[in-house]
Amino acid sequence: MAEYSEEKRALPVEVVLRRFFRDVQQSEIMTEIKRRRFFEKKPTRFKRRQSAQARAVRRRAFRTF
Numbered sequence: 001m002a003e004y005s006e007e008k009r010a011l012p013v014e015v016v017l018r019r020f021f022r023d024v025q026q027s028e029i030m031t032e033i034k035r036r037r038f039f040e041k042k043p044t045r046f047k048r049r050q051s052a053q054a055r056a057v058r059r060r061a062f063r064t065f
Helices: 013-026 030-036 043-065
Strands: none
Touching: 013 030
8 A cells, every 4th residue: 555654744634634544445345344343153154256257157158259
């Protein structure tokens, strides 16, 4: 993630906040937190990963055309 220090004090607060939220969104920190909010059983995790792999295969097949 980018640094948010005193050297960039000349920038408005809105710009710094926008950059911060964009960096958080791109690093997928919030999606990871939401995913780990509740315990996930192994069969559920396996099923989720399997469906993600199937989506990736379909996406790759669609992009080859």
